[in-house]
Amino acid sequence: KAAITGFLGTETKDVIIGMAEVKDVFRSSQFGSIAGCIVLEGSVKRDNPIRVLRDNVVIFEGELESLRRHKDDVKEVKSGTECGIGVKGYDDIQAGDEIECFERVEVQKSLD
Numbered sequence: 001k002a003a004i005t006g007f008l009g010t011e012t013k014d015v016i017i018g019m020a021e022v023k024d025v026f027r028s029s030q031f032g033s034i035a036g037c038i039v040l041e042g043s044v045k046r047d048n049p050i051r052v053l054r055d056n057v058v059i060f061e062g063e064l065e066s067l068r069r070h071k072d073d074v075k076e077v078k079s080g081t082e083c084g085i086g087v088k089g090y091d092d093i094q095a096g097d098e099i100e101c102f103e104r105v106e107v108q109k110s111l112d
Helices: 002-008
Strands: 010-028 032-045 050-054 057-062 064-069 076-078 082-087 098-108
Touching (some): 010 082, 032 064, 064 076
Antiparallel strands (some): 010 032, 032 082, 050 057, 064 082
């Protein structure tokens, strides 16, 4: 079985590492729309891809332009912490949206 599994190769899976809720939206001349968020679970990491969800439907998938805590540019914000998030190439963020941070991992395909 192990030999056959090796022939199946790998597949890419998205593993959710954090979820933030948009509480308010601010306008910035430098970054466009900035989402004032609270991280509800896990952590939001600056270099990981994100999805914007509205009513549990993915409306945008991309990456972060900025991740700030107070006035500081940060690499990661953990659960229970407020932050400002700028989404690259997307300005239609609204209060109530959720921002899901994930990482893509390669996993071995199985026969199961």
